[in-house]
Amino acid sequence: MSWNIRTGGRDRTGPDRRDLVCRVVAAQAPDVLAVQELRGFDRPGVLAGFADRVGMRPYLARTCFGQPVAVLVRPPWRTRSAGPVRRPFHHAAQRVELATAAGPLIVLSTHLDPYTGLRRRVEAGWLAGAVRRAPGGLALVAGDLNTLDPGTEHADRVARLPAAYRRRHLRRDGRTVETRAVARLLAAGLVDLWTRAAGLADPTRAGGAVDPTHAGEPVEAGLTAPTRHGGGVEFSGMRLDYLLGTPALAARLRDFHVVRGGDTEYASDHYPVVAELDLDPA
DSSP states (O other): OEEEOTGGGOOSSSOOOHHHHHHHHHHHOOSEEEEEOOTTTTSTTHHHHHHHHHTOEEEEEOOSSSOOEEEEEOTTOEEEEEEEOOSOOSSEEEEEEEEETTEEEEEEEEEOOSSOHHHHHHHHHHHHHHHHTSSSSEEEEEEEOOOOOTTSOOHHHHHTSOHHHHGGGBOTTSSSBOOHHHHHHHHTTOEEHHHHHTTOSOTTSSOSOSOGGGTTOOGGGGOOBOOSSSOOTTOSSBOOEEEEEOHHHHTTEEEEEEOOSTTHHHHOSSOOEEEEEOOOBO
8 A cells, every 4th residue: 555644644734644644544554655845754753653643664764955755564474684775765665565466566666756757757767777777677666756656648737726836747848747757767677556456557477366356447536636525736636646566576467456435534634545466475
């Protein structure tokens, strides 16, 4: 599961949303959680308290510019190693290597630059390099990539944004929709697990054992921001949150869905995304 929880589950004004965040995580009970926008989670005891409430072990990547990110792991899954990707991300990227019965699994939780497409493309290159250095064939990039996907027409969606936010999703010519960060990760060999599950990609590319109930889902089914009551004036109904896997990992995909309704509508301005993978702990 990957989720941008918006400013650490707390706003400068308004209600504390952390109880809602914990309830959503508890209801989904993911084995691995990639979480972004952890403002204040680098203070003593904050991340540990959150991890205790959801029954997971936390691994945090701090940041000099934006907000921390983390990967949380549920026992009995065993962590072989963990540490930040040491590049100057606007936010951060955390790398965790898990022991599975099929070999090591690398999980990268990240949150790309919110302001410029060129910067996001550079950060995507750093992630692609981290995937290339991963042992074995199982790797997952999870997070808020702040980028529209290159396989969908986005002009109308971007045109509905306020001008101040529209610039974030256009290239320097002011017309071309900016999709290069996701495109760079796909060019590096990663598979978009949502398009795989929705039947929008080549069904032979990653195996063919995905839950057929999602085949042919409309693009709107994958939209992750904004939620109905969590804010998000900078969004116009967009898919910005991704799970991108290596082909060997995508072949183990069983289901993918965006979690909507209930507490998710208030807990953040992003919906969580969840993938079910055919993997067992070692």
